[in-house]
Amino acid sequence: MQITLQSLTFGTVLVVAVGTVLYYYFKRNNNNTHTQDDSDDGEFPFGGPVDERSRRKTNDNPRECSICLDTLKISKTRSLCCGHIFHDRCVSALGPISCSHVQHYSTPPPGTPPAQTKTKFGPLADQDRIFTNLYGTHDWRLKGALKRGDWYKTKEMICKGADWIINEIKVSGLRGRGGAGFPSGMKWSFMVKPGDGRPKYLVINADEGEPGTCKDRDIMRHDPHKLVEGCLLAGSAMGAKAAYIYIRGEFYNEASNMQVAIAEAYQAGLLGKNACGSGYDFDVFMHRGAGAYICGEETALIESLEGKQGKPRLKPPFPADVGVFGCPTTVTNVETVAVAPTILRRGGAWFASFGRTRNSGTKLFNISGHIVNPCTVEEEMSIPLRELIEKHAGGVTGGWDNLLAIIPGGSSTPLIPKSVCDDAIMDFDGLVACQTSLGTAAIIVMNKQTDIVKAIARLIMFYKHESCGQCTPCREGISWMNKMMYRFVDGNARPDEIDMLWELSKQIEGHTICALGDGAAWPVQGLIRHFRPELEMRMEKFHQQNQQKMSN
Structure with missing residues (x-):
């Protein structure tokens, strides 16, 4: 039996x-x-x-x-x-x-300009700059914003309807400025579908926590009305009832300025019932975060906004179907929304005239690290990396030949060595061709005095600390990467462990609910791809020193 x-x-x-x-x-x-x-x-x-x-x-x-x-x-x-x-x-x-x-x-929407024939990109002329108070030299309040052209013909643009607004954004070729680079006109159009009785919401991701990135902070501090006006126009295009600006908890002064700007807009009749006299009702609310980097991920942000623990959701359902409070929601970046009013006033074709095809417009770049003048600057997309650094940041400390590597898009993008930086183009496609990413366009410059291995190890420690721990590959994998990287700093490892670290990063990449795991894996992959000889040299030196100690 x-x-x-x-x-x-x-x-x-x-x-x-x-x-x-x-x-x-x-x-x-x-x-x-x-x-x-x-x-x-x-x-x-x-x-x-x-x-x-x-x-x-x-x-x-x-x-x-x-x-x-x-x-x-x-x-x-x-x-x-x-x-x-x-x-x-x-x-x-x-x-x-x-x-x-x-x-x-x-199919491209009507009015899409023909393919670019330009071969020279940048520098950007002053009259083409969207953020004219980026450095806070002028009044940031409503009176100063009106002088700079904000809130001009906003009523007319709303009355032209959602289809016109979305078409102009599509014509402009605007892609998300928060890192993913998703076409904004298409993303906004996802919300334009037959309603089922649920209200729609616009959520602004102002939880800017990526190391090296501070562009959104400058917008909210010095040009808050651009964001408020952008919320109204984007919200009207989506049929949204209200916008929630989820701002990083540490941005106290920026949150204060944003709250003042929102209050001024309500007092002037630009928000609330019959916003701008357009017949459209729209509200804007501020919500301060509590210091978690993971809440920069759109579904974790929504969870936090609802008063829950900030952990990413499984997708689908996507926020466009089930977002904040279970309603259709679009989550978008501060810069993406802030440029919308100027695009609509000047026309999508004007914005599309900057940069290469599929990489249109102007862009805020943060330049930090080993440079003469750290800065945030608005420039034309597709400008050469070297020209951007030398024109606006005063060049690399010690000269261009003293350059070791650059992280071109915030800490979660792979680094590229000087040999690649010489010809790198600062746009989405140009940096993908260099095996990295534009990300948030936060350029971190490292000269030859940098301990490149220790720098990447420190980034991995950051991601280990900020992991929410929900996904095993991220929680366990980044912890092991952190331990291995700090052994690599001293050279206390074997050469075959380099391949082990590479494989570990690949087991994390693409195997998590959100992109934090990818963001932790890519810096390690960039280091191994371009600086493997440095790792091997450290290991050899460490073992030689050990042998000398043992012989003595």
């Missing part, structure tokens, strides 16, 4: 295993012949995640989303039977679509 029971158990397991394999095999084949409308897969209506083999077969440009044209990650994509590939975020936010919808979303 025992033998029969074991045989029965084994047979059952075998049948279940074979059945599972056959089920997914036939389902995958069916996905190649069915459209979205007759797919029975609720979780992945486009046939599930795309593997590298199917990607090579079905898409001539396999690394771009067919909707937003942004770079794809294999583990976060879906496909249609026609071979188009999409981000999960595009699919989930747009809802059920079929092949026939692709042309609608991927």
